[in-house]
Amino acid sequence: MNGSILSFDQVTFTYMPEDKSVKPAVSDLSFSIKEGEWVALVGHNGSGKSTIAKLMNGLLFPQQGTVKAMGLDMSEESLWDIRSQMGMVFQNPDNQFVGATVQDDVAFALENNGIPHDEMVVRVRESLQQVKMEEYLDHEPHHLSGGQKQRVAIAGALALRPRLLILDEATSMLDPQGRREVIETIRELREATGLTVLSITHDLEEAALADRILVMNKGQKQMEGTPDSVFSADDELTEMGLDLPFAMRMAGLLQQAGVPVTGESMTEHELVEELWTYYSNK
Amino acid sequence: MMEKMIFGRFIPGDSLVHRLDPRAKILFVFLFIAIVFIANNAITYAILLGFTLLSVFLSKIRLYFLINGLKPVFILMAFTFFLHLFFTQGGDLLVSIGFVDIYEEGLRQGIFISIRFLVLVFMTSILTLTTSPISITDGIEVLLGPFKRVKLPVHELALMMSISLRFIPTLMDETGKILKAQMARGSDIGSGPIKERIKAVVPLLIPLFVSAFKRAEDLATAMEVRGYRGGEGRTRYRQLNWRLIDTLSLLLLVGFAGLLWYFRS
Numbered sequence: 084m085n086g087s088i089l090s091f092d093q094v095t096f097t098y099m100p101e102d103k104s105v106k107p108a109v110s111d112l113s114f115s116i117k118e119g120e121w122v123a124l125v126g127h128n129g130s131g132k133s134t135i136a137k138l139m140n141g142l143l144f145p146q147q148g149t150v151k152a153m154g155l156d157m158s159e160e161s162l163w164d165i166r167s168q169m170g171m172v173f174q175n176p177d178n179q180f181v182g183a184t185v186q187d188d189v190a191f192a193l194e195n196n197g198i199p200h201d202e203m204v205v206r207v208r209e210s211l212q213q214v215k216m217e218e219y220l221d222h223e224p225h226h227l228s229g230g231q232k233q234r235v236a237i238a239g240a241l242a243l244r245p246r247l248l249i250l251d252e253a254t255s256m257l258d259p260q261g262r263r264e265v266i267e268t269i270r271e272l273r274e275a276t277g278l279t280v281l282s283i284t285h286d287l288e289e290a291a292l293a294d295r296i297l298v299m300n301k302g303q304k305q306m307e308g309t310p311d312s313v314f315s316a317d318d319e320l321t322e323m324g325l326d327l328p329f330a331m332r333m334a335g336l337l338q339q340a341g342v343p344v345t346g347e348s349m350t351e352h353e354l355v356e357e358l359w360t361y362y363s364n365k
Numbered sequence: 366m367m368e369k370m371i372f373g374r375f376i377p378g379d380s381l382v383h384r385l386d387p388r389a390k391i392l393f394v395f396l397f398i399a400i401v402f403i404a405n406n407a408i409t410y411a412i413l414l415g416f417t418l419l420s421v422f423l424s425k426i427r428l429y430f431l432i433n434g435l436k437p438v439f440i441l442m443a444f445t446f447f448l449h450l451f452f453t454q455g456g457d458l459l460v461s462i463g464f465v466d467i468y469e470e471g472l473r474q475g476i477f478i479s480i481r482f483l484v485l486v487f488m489t490s491i492l493t494l495t496t497s498p499i500s501i502t503d504g505i506e507v508l509l510g511p512f513k514r515v516k517l518p519v520h521e522l523a524l525m526m527s528i529s530l531r532f533i534p535t536l537m538d539e540t541g542k543i544l545k546a547q548m549a550r551g552s553d554i555g556s557g558p559i560k561e562r563i564k565a566v567v568p569l570l571i572p573l574f575v576s577a578f579k580r581a582e583d584l585a586t587a588m589e590v591r592g593y594r595g596g597e598g599r600t601r602y603r604q605l606n607w608r609l610i611d612t613l614s615l616l617l618l619v620g621f622a623g624l625l626w627y628f629r630s
Contacts, residue, residue: 142589173583173587178587179583179587183530183531191591194602195594197598203600224534224535225534
């Protein structure tokens with residue numbers, strides 16, 4: 084079970100292969116994601132993140148190297164097989180809502196894959212429960228908030244019971260509350276089912292929750308490691324245009340001001356926890 | 366103005382008409398449109414009007430609401446009425462004011478055509494008011510099913526329709542936003558001569574088009590990733606079920622047509 088679920092092997096992709104002066108969007112990229120992991124792929128605009136997402140689901144094919152998913156080489160033949168085992172949630176909550184109502188949208192992928200009607204009804208209920216949207220079955224998209232729409236999109240992906248869930252900037256268009264809703268949903272999902280998640284994001288706060296972070300810069304992998312180890316190189320991150328999570332920046336400033344916090348707190352909540360127990364722990 | 370318009374609006378409810386199968390309702394309305402033309406005298410038009418009012422009653426839509434919402438249609442109706450009144454000749458001369466002669470036949474035709482117009486608009490409005498757009502789409506898809514044999518892309522048409530319906534509110538919101546954004550930049554849309562007003566719409570339409578194309582692209586990606594490969598091998602989440610009441614409603618319509626036929630002159 085603990086095999087690699089998605090792997091890139093020396094992948095290079097250029098949008099204009101004829102023109103040698105154009106730099107490849109992704110060059111010589113290798114990484115792999117194991118079953119059950121939560122990996123965050125971070126990078127600033129133009130770092131190649133969205134190209135990577137398109138390479139993963141076979142919207143683009145690399146000029147060099149291989150993409151493997153679910154143990155299959157990505158090709159025209161294996162494409163649909165791979166897609167049926169992979170759920171994706173995109174950036175714009177409105178533009179990925181296909182159905183007229185919540186339940187229609189969740190059922191969309193199931194219909195496409197020819198799941199029988201009785202099974203569909205069960206799965207739609209089940210996946211909406213997983214994202215806590217079961218009361219909104221008949222709601223139309225324009226009566227939902229951004230966060231709710233993204234949760235429906237997650238349910239739509241879950242309904243197919245995928246082995247891998249890819250969030251492609253899924254929180255970047257949401258307000259703080261919506262973002263929290265979505266991240267919380269993912270966290271609970273992981274706890275309950277151990278689903279493999281790949282989140283592509285430029286929000287380091289979201290990335291901080293992952294088991295492992297890959298930092299992309301100008302089409303190449305710049306860093307890889309646990310959130311702790313990646314965030315310790317904060318100067319490098321700032322140079323790439325990525326902002327450390329607020330709590331970590333705050334901790335850094337506190338340390339400079341002579342307050343000996345550990346600097347390991349990655350969320351505001353953890354930092355507050357550390358600060359108010361500061362004296363009693365001394 | 367938009368709130369009062371009832372074209373294409375759906376009012377959720379639980380009336381007998383609401384619960385009919387969309388296929389039955391669509392067939393019913395189409396047959397009804399044909400049947401309307403059977404009527405040709407006072408009795409048959411009276412029966413037609415009575416039948417329509419009965420349908421309105423069964424759909425539990427308030428008559429006042431219907432009349433209020435169809436005001437623009439009444440203007441058109443009045444127009445055709447007067448057209449017939451003034452220009453149809455035949456029968457006795459009723460009134461003659463100056464160069465306007467009103468004949469008995471003109472009055473008759475005017476009233477009949479107006480009633481015909483009224484029942485058609487009422488019936489089609491009842492269809493759209495009591496059936497959600499998505500159900501209408503489902504119904505059409507199934508009803509057009511046989512045309513797949515002659516290579517009519519029925520599934521694609523239905524999907525196009527349901528996606529368009531789904532995006533109407535989204536694009537309306539967007540139009541509102543663009544309008545405000547342009548107004549904030551000093552564009553004046555609500556006043557001036559017609560020519561100026563039409564010109565002012567351009568900066569509204571272009572951003573809307575650009576964003577609609579962007580949305581379409583995103584949507585296509587999202588659909589493809591979710592495994593959409595056309596209608597082949599697809600199952601349906603929404604199931605329609607034809608019940609006895611649906612058959613009965615159509616039989617009732619056939620009986621009604623017979624009645625009209627009997628009384629027509």
